[in-house]
Amino acid sequence: MVALAMAGALAAAAAMIWREYRGARDGVFAHALLLAEADARTDRAVQERDIALISERLARFMALPGVKYAAVRDADGREIVARRGEDADGYPEADFGRARRGVAPFDQGIATDERRAGLERFSDLTVPVFVTADMQRGAGPRASGGEAGSRYLVGYYHLRVSLDEVWRSVQGYALRVALACALFVALTALLTLRVTRRISAPLRALEQLVERVSAGNLEQKLIVKGGGEVDRITSTINALISELHTYKLQTDTSNVLLSRKVDERTEQLSRRNEELNKAVQQVTKSKEQLHQLAYYDSLTALPNRRLFIEQLDVLLRLTRREQRIVALLFVDLDNFKRINDSLGHAAGDVMLKEVAGRLSRCLRSSDFLAVGSGGDVPSSVSRLGGDEFTVVLSNIDRPESAGMVAERLLQSLRAPMLIEGHELVVTPSIGIALAPDHADSVSELLKLADTAMYHAKSAGRNNYAYYSPEMSGSGVGRLKLEAELRRALERRELVLHYQPQVKVATGEIVGAEALVRWNHPERGLVPPGQFIPLAEEMGLIIELGAWAVVEACGQIRAFQRQGLTPPKISVNVSSLQFNAAFTALVQKTIADFGIDPGMLELELTEGVLMSNAEASIRSLHDLKRLGVSLSVDDFGTGYSSLSYLSEFPLDELKIDRSFVIAFDSGPRSASLVSAIIAMGKSLNLRLVAEGVDSGAQYRFLHEAGVDVIQGFLFSKPVPAEDFARLLGSNRFAEQIRTLEQEAA
Ligand code: C2E
Ligand code: MG
Ligand code: MG
DSSP states (O other): OHHHHHHHHHHHHHHHHHHHHHHHHHHHHHHHHHHHHHIIIIIOTTTTTOHHHHHHHHHHHHHSTTEEEEEEEOTTOOEEEEEEOTTGGGSOOOOHHHHTTTOOTTSOEEEEOOSOBTTBOEEEEEEEEEEEGGGOSSOOSBOOSTTTTTEEEEEEEEEEEEHHHHHHHTHHHHHHHHHHHHHHHHHHHHHHHHHHHHHHHHHHHHHHHHHHHHTTOOSSOOOOOOOHHHHHHHHHHHHHHHHHHHHHHHHHHHHHHHHHHHHHHHHHHHHHHHHHHHHHHHHHHHHHHHHHHHHBOTTTOSBOHHHHHHHHHHHHHHHTTTTOEEEEEEEEETTHHHHHHHHOHHHHHHHHHHHHHHHHHHHHOHHHHHHHHTSOOOEEEEEEETTEEEEEEEEESSTHHHHHHHHHHHHHHHSOEEETTEEEOOOEEEEEEEETTTOSSHHHHHHHHHHHHHHHHHTTSSSEEEOOHHHHHTTOOHHHHHHHHHHHHHTTOEEEEEEEEEETTTOOEEEEEEEEEEEETTTEEEOGGGTHHHHHHHTTHHHHHHHHHHHHHHHHHHHHHTTOOOOEEEEEOOTTTOSHHHHHHHHHHHHHHTOOGGGEEEEEEHHHHHHTHHHHHHHHHHHHHHTOEEEEEEETSSOOOHHHHHHSOOOEEEEOHHHHHHGGGOHHHHHHHHHHHHHHHHTTOEEEEESOOSHHHHHHHHHHTOOEEESTTTOOOEEHHHHHHHHHOOHHHHHHHHHHHHHO
16 A cells, blocks of 8 residues: 555656656747747847847846757857856857757757766757748748748757756755655555554454454453444444353353263263173173083082083094094092991091092193103093092093003002091092993993993902903993892892801811802802992992891801801991991890890901091990900901000901911011011900911911911801801811821
8 A cells, every 4th residue: 555655656756857847948948939939020139130139038048947058040050149158168069050950941959969968968959030021131041831932031049958957957846746755655654554553453353352262262352442333343243252152151051061961871871881790790600600510510629420421422522533542430439438427428528529639630740641651641530429530531542541540540549538537548449441442422431431440349449440341241230230239138139158267276166257148140149349339339238237137146046046056157347337226236136036145246347447436436335235246357458546446345356368368478478467466466356367278378377376267278158058067067177187287
């Protein structure tokens, strides 16, 4: 705007100055023309050569600005009168010829000096002076044109004007114009500034307001002082802002309420979520617990029968096509029921846990498995129930590896366990069946391993046996046996055989051990080792044991009725029978048959006595009070506490057959037997050696101090009738004489 005003003012000033300059210059020329005109028309001073008038006129010329030379020349251009400025010397002489070059005689001429003569620029003005024809007097050349016939050139006015000086003469004016122009520009600028301020200040305020509003600040009002329109706009905007502010406050409030609601909902949701998570956790936990209950034994935490069957099934399927051997070891604890019944279920549970722990630990020590099979053998222990455990060896390279594992399992249970203050030993019997050799289904494999286990038990317990097809052929499958055994008692298939006990010194029969046999309708005479453990596990032993006592007492009575003098008869007592009811039964039986209580002897193993020594002491005293004789069977195989042994009211000690067999296997075995004998003697017990079947054994035992000998050497266990015949003879006295003669 200011620039526009400045440009306009400058242009206007330039135009004005130029006009002034032109006016000044043209004023001189016009003056000259007027004078020439006047001269021609009125006074004819040039024609008349009126020097005074001419001089006066020239002087007037000289007074005009910039005129440096004024002259009147004749028609030929000769100078008649001339005036020169004071500083005429400083300028070049006026050149008439140059000034008239190219100009017709009656035309005025203006020749501007293009060259610079010093610093000044000059213009030469020549104006012809002419008269009409009738007034001709010594006139110059005739004028040409329409009036050529009536005009005569009488001379020229010649003016020389310094253009620079004309310019200088208007300089004052130019200065004034420039000043006015500057003033105008300044005013315009000032005005523009003010106007701009008036407009831009509200605009800036408006801009700031927009920024504030967009930043959400609606509290500050727009303050602009502009008056009029601006004020109206300001108040409108402020009203708008205040409405916006109110609206914003409302929105903020509802936003706060909304966010509070959202928070509440979020909290509710997260609480719900937590509850849901808890519920899911509980469900998962219960599921896990259910799974644990369904698949694991709660007592030992081992996999149960169900899991065992499922896992073995999968394993068998997987290994069917591979050349791998899977071994199933069926582990059954020997005489566990005795522990349970004599010490209570709590003690039994502790024992089962301990057994489970030992089996697992034993299988975990992978080095022995690796050594045994030449590689790592994956294995798992499960508890099927009661005292039955299984071990599955999922990848063995040869059948013998299973036997090595079984050996190791036996070993692991060998050390006594401390249960409720008792040092107990539990032994297992292990049956081994192999897949795919023996069977390839779980049920079949389990059945065969069970059969093998049963055979291991029959073979004297605390050992293992591989399944062989003959076992099945012999028909000793456990389930079958169980059913048959129950019937055996009802059908009176059980019989007692009697094995004589011979006094070393005299050869007389001082006793007989009643040993049960099962007269099986198909299999013939079954030895007790094959069904006593089963009877114990089935609980049938109570009935069986009672039957044996009654049968033996009845036999004593029968012998007596036959007129024979029978010796005392020993009956084996299982630990499960050994309780108050048994004592009552013995008492009643003796009374029923009316026999001398001293005729009856009861054989108890070390294990039975030691498993609950305190109770045993009481029971033994009860029995002792009845007058029966008490004997410790299989002495040396258990873990007898000598201090307890001395407290039991015992009469007899039976040295186990294993010592008798081993006596000549080395000096230590012999001295062991001697030590047992010495101990028995010191406890004042009768010493009976059982299982004696050779003369050498007889002689050794005789020399060692054994009182009574029982064994095949003298007689196998025989039916009652046969035993009655033995009673009548003095066979054994003769036999002893022969033996001693041989020795001598
Ligand atoms: P036990 O009480 O140690 O009986 C001795 C076992 O040794 C008997 O075996 C007997 O036949 C055997 N025997 C005796 N002399 C010799 C010998 O010179 N050589 C050999 N090889 N063996 C000999 P049996 O009759 O098979 O009885 C085995 C076990 O069965 C008995 O061991 C006993 O613990 C148990 N038993 C037998 N009858 C009964 C019973 O009525 N009730 C209970 N609870 N257990 C019984
Ligand atoms: Mg016995
Ligand atoms: Mg024995």
